Amino acid sequence: MTSQVSSPAEQADGAVVGEQRRAAGTKGVRRLDRVIIRFAGDSGDGMQLTGDRFTSETASFGNDLSTLPNFPAEIRAPAGTLPGVSSFQLHFADHDILTPGDAPNVLVAMNPAALKANIGDLPRGAEIIVNTDEFTKRAMQKVGYDASPLEDGSLDGYQLHPVPLTTLTVEALKEFDLSRKEAERSKNMFALGLLSWMYHRPTEGTEKFLKSKFAKKPDIAAANIAAFRAGWNFGETTEDFAVSYEVAPAAKAFPVGTYRNISGNLALAYGLVAASRQADLPLFLGSYPITPASDILHELSKHKNFGVRTFQAEDEIAGIGAALGAAFGGSLAVTTTSGPGVALKSETIGLAVSLELPLLVVDIQRGGPSTGLPTKTEQADLLQAMYGRNGEAPVPVVAPRTPTDCFDAALEAARIALTYRTPVFLLSDGYLANGSEPWRIPEPEELPDLRVQFAQGPNHTLADGTEVFWPYKRDARTLARPWAIPGTPGLEHRIGGIEKQDGTGNISYDPANHDFMVRTRQAKVDGIEVPDIEVDDQDQARTLVLGWGSTYGPITAAVRRLRAGGTAIAQAHLRHLNPFPKNLGAVLARYDKVVVPEMNLGQLATLIRAKYLVDAHSYNQVNGMPFKAEQLATALKETIDG
Numbered sequence: 189m190t191s192q193v194s195s196p197a198e199q200a201d202g203a204v205v206g207e208q209r210r211a212a213g214t215k216g217v218r219r220l221d222r223v224i225i226r227f228a229g230d231s232g233d234g235m236q237l238t239g240d241r242f243t244s245e246t247a248s249f250g251n252d253l254s255t256l257p258n259f260p261a262e263i264r265a266p267a268g269t270l271p272g273v274s275s276f277q278l279h280f281a282d283h284d285i286l287t288p289g290d291a292p293n294v295l296v297a298m299n300p301a302a303l304k305a306n307i308g309d310l311p312r313g314a315e316i317i318v319n320t321d322e323f324t325k326r327a328m329q330k331v332g333y334d335a336s337p338l339e340d341g342s343l344d345g346y347q348l349h350p351v352p353l354t355t356l357t358v359e360a361l362k363e364f365d366l367s368r369k370e371a372e373r374s375k376n377m378f379a380l381g382l383l384s385w386m387y388h389r390p391t392e393g394t395e396k397f398l399k400s401k402f403a404k405k406p407d408i409a410a411a412n413i414a415a416f417r418a419g420w421n422f423g424e425t426t427e428d429f430a431v432s433y434e435v436a437p438a439a440k441a442f443p444v445g446t447y448r449n450i451s452g453n454l455a456l457a458y459g460l461v462a463a464s465r466q467a468d469l470p471l472f473l474g475s476y477p478i479t480p481a482s483d484i485l486h487e488l489s490k491h492k493n494f495g496v497r498t499f500q501a502e503d504e505i506a507g508i509g510a511a512l513g514a515a516f517g518g519s520l521a522v523t524t525t526s527g528p529g530v531a532l533k534s535e536t537i538g539l540a541v542s543l544e545l546p547l548l549v550v551d552i553q554r555g556g557p558s559t560g561l562p563t564k565t566e567q568a569d570l571l572q573a574m575y576g577r578n579g580e581a582p583v584p585v586v587a588p589r590t591p592t593d594c595f596d597a598a599l600e601a602a603r604i605a606l607t608y609r610t611p612v613f614l615l616s617d618g619y620l621a622n623g624s625e626p627w628r629i630p631e632p633e634e635l636p637d638l639r640v641q642f643a644q645g646p647n648h649t650l651a652d653g654t655e656v657f658w659p660y661k662r663d664a665r666t667l668a669r670p671w672a673i674p675g676t677p678g679l680e681h682r683i684g685g686i687e688k689q690d691g692t693g694n695i696s697y698d699p700a701n702h703d704f705m706v707r708t709r710q711a712k713v714d715g716i717e718v719p720d721i722e723v724d725d726q727d728q729a730r731t732l733v734l735g736w737g738s739t740y741g742p743i744t745a746a747v748r749r750l751r752a753g754g755t756a757i758a759q760a761h762l763r764h765l766n767p768f769p770k771n772l773g774a775v776l777a778r779y780d781k782v783v784v785p786e787m788n789l790g791q792l793a794t795l796i797r798a799k800y801l802v803d804a805h806s807y808n809q810v811n812g813m814p815f816k817a818e819q820l821a822t823a824l825k826e827t828i829d830g
Contacts, residue, residue: 215424216431222281223387223435224289227379228306229298229319231265231274234376239276241380241397245389247449247626250437251280254741256288256814257622261479261562268330273305284441286741286748288623290816294386296379298353300328303337312345317382319375321354349428353378360418364411374415381419386432391420445628452591452620453480455627456550457487459598461494464520466599467606467638470495472519474511476504479562480618481524481552504532508549512536515545516683518642518673520602524550527569528559534577537611539685541581541709544660544669546605546612548598549583553617555812564812565618567737568788573613574766574795580706582713584608585765587615589740592627594620597763599636606640608716609668615765617787619738619814643670643679648691657681659693667712718764720771725758726751731828732779734804736762736792738814739785745817746824755825765792768799776802783807783827785820 225242227235236257246253256277265272279289294315297303299322310316323336337343338350357375358368377398384391395413402409423429450458464471475485477500489498497519501507508523515521525533530551540547553569555561573585584604588597594616605612646655647670659681660669672679681693689696690704723732724747735743740761747759760775762768776782776796782804784793790806797804807823809815 215429217434218431219434219436221283221435222279222285222289223294223433224277224279224292225294225296225383225387226275226277226292226306226309227296227298227376228273228275228302229296229376230267230301231260231262231272232267233274233298234373235259235274235276235298238376238380239278241394242383242389243278243624244397244449245384245391245393246278246280247447248390248393250439251435252283252285252438252441253278253280253449253625254285254288255279255622255624256619258813259563268299268301268327270301270305270331273301275302275306280435282436282438284438286745287814287817290818294383296383298322298375298379300333300337301331304331304333307337307343310346313347315347315349316343317349317351317379319353319379320350321352351382351422351428356418356422357415360415361411364407364414366407366411371411374412377412377415378419378422381416381421382423382429383419384416385420385423386429388432388434391416442626443628447626447628449624450592450595450627451483451622451624452588452594452616453483453552453622454487455592456588456594456598456614456616456621457484459595460484460488460520460522460548460602461491461496462595462635463599463602463638464495466635467520467602467640469518469520469640470497471522472496472511472514473498473522473524474501474507474509474514475499475522475524476501476507476529478504478526478529480554480621481526481529481550483621484524484550484552504529505536508533508536508547512540512543512545512547515540515547516543516674518671520548520606521546522548522550524552526552526554526562527556527566527572530569530572530576537583538577538579538581540611541577541583542685542688543683544609544709545671546602546609548601548605548612548614550614550616552621553615555618555810561812563618565738565814566787566810566812567615567617567739568791568810569615570736570765570788570791571794573615580710582710583611583613583766584713584716585613585615587737587763587765588620589735589737589761589763591620591623591625595627595630599638600763603636603638604716606638607668608666608712609671610713613766615737617738640671643672643676645678658691660688661691662708667708667715714767716767718767718769721760721762721769721775723758723760723775727756729756729758730779731756731781731783731824732758732760732776733783733785733824734760734762734776734792734796735785736765739787742815742817742820743785746815746820749817749821750825755828757824757828762792765795773800776800781805781827783824785809785815785823787814 227238229235259274277288291311296317298319353375357378358371361371398412399409511521511523555564555566586601588594601612601614648658657679686695784804785807793804793806
């Protein structure tokens with residue numbers, strides 16, 4: 189995602205520029221505190237690019253924002269069909285916001301399929317901008333319209349703006365030496381220009397982006413810029429848009445600092461680079477492309493100058509095998525995947541448990557089982573991360589809660605892996621991976637010190653006084669074994685999947701030794717130091733809503749709504765899922781009711797019930813989309829009143 193960097197002072201200046209720009213206009217300007225816009229069209233209509241550009245300009249202006257890209261799994265889905273609709277939703281405001289929004293205030297529909305697929309989400313009174321050129325009889329019949337919805341009165345409850353986007357774009361580009369088909373491709377830029385006028389978005393960044401993107405095709409760059417400007421001018425001159433809107437920068441929502449817009453996958457990639465620098469270790473990524481994790485591989489491959497090495501393997505097993513080998517060799521090792529890939533990697537994760545080497549397993553969860561819903565989101569890999577290996581193979585689990593939190597979660601996962609010599613699961617999901625929000629770029633001194641000490645020489649003295657190296661002699665506090673780099677003189681030792689003898693690391697089939705090693709590995713994970721869970725309880729509530737991962741935004745927005753209506757409710761959110769924070773049991777015991785919303789069928793609730801004997805109430809959704817705040821607020825209120 190292209191991003192802009194701005195400080196609160198620069199954001200305020202942007203607002204002044206916007207005021208000056210509108211001062212010369214004659215149309216009315218209405219101030220709003222927030223807006224939700226959804227761009228929708230065929231997967232080839234450039235809706236993701238359009239949404240990205242609008243988001244970047246909104247970030248540079250200084251609004252708080254949250255996005256929800258939604259696209260088909262097919263590389264090029266059938267044009268004009270409901271399964272082929274691609275959309276991008278953006279919620280931006282002059283205050284702190286938490287979700288991409290429940291219902292769009294504005295829908296830009298590029299064809300009948302886009303209108304039909306999204307009209308059910310719009311509240312009455314919402315604005316609909318439709319590309320009338322695409323509402324042909326054949327296109328409407330393809331999605332089940334017997335008559336034109338633009339003429340049959342079915343849209344009377346909305347503010348309908350019929351705009352011949354394709355015709356206007358082709359007309360605006362007639363001076364360019366382009367075929368009609370080539371000119372039509374710029375209609376998304378015309379729509380972006382129109383929406384940029386409607387909401388007073390900056391334009392300079394988009395024009396600069398187009399020049400850079402099409403630097404080798406200056407004619408195409410000029411055509412797209414012309415279409416963008418034509419859309420802006422159309423909004424300024426047409427009588428159909430009598431009012432434009434202003435959403436002031438959210439200066440009070442952000443601490444002082446330098447900000448940029450960032451997606452979850454990009455934040456995670458940056459977090460991994462930062463972790464390797466803070467650990468003073470080279471970063472190695474062994475990965476196989478898989479939706480929605482591939483962006484991390486793409487991004488890390490750009491950073492060789494930071495000591496990053498990426499290996500695109502022939503399959504998932506080879507990817508993690510190479511990563512584990514890199515961990516043995518002294519790198520901060522990472523493998524990225526999604527749920528189906530985790531299944532294939534499970535044996536090697538068990539090997540990493542046995543070898544007790546640091547390894548980050550990044551799982552960007554998606555809808556399952558099997559291939560499932562590759563481009564949709566879900567939280568259904570928690571139990572797989574906890575137990576999806578043969579034998580007793582405990583692995584710590586960390587989950588970010590927002591796109592920007594992916595950066596901090598990557599650092600935390602690296603801390604645990606390096607300190608305790610263990611593989612660590614980092615559970616993100618498609619909603620976080622593709623969504624974006626403003627991120628304050630941290631100062632270097634704010635980052636944790638992750639440096640490790642490699643074994644340098646003998647660490648054990650035998651009864652006869654001989655000094656030797658024992659690869660499984662443990663640190664008394666962390667139970668971590670020494671990390672010995674291959675080739676270090678005198679530190680040769682065996683590795684492999686067969687059980688090791690305590691201390692020496694020799695192969696052992698002794699029953700008592702196996703029992704001891706299994707319990708020791710479990711004790712190491714159980715003893716990992718993690719922060720206590722914090723509880724937001726303003727009114728001594730009797731009901732606690734407990735979440736994990738990407739449900740944080742919808743849960744927090746729902747809790748705010750309930751409190752605004754006078755309902756007392758407490759909230760807590762888990763980052764560490766294995767081990768749980770040590771105070772979690774005491775926190776749960778304080779409440780009469782515990783509600784656990786999850787995008788699965790109750791996996792965290794199952795763990796909570798089993799460990800703490802708490803009658804946790806599950807609220808579940810597995811439709812491939814994140815929770816809506818109003819939906820959650822209603823469910824939580826029913827639980828409190830029930």
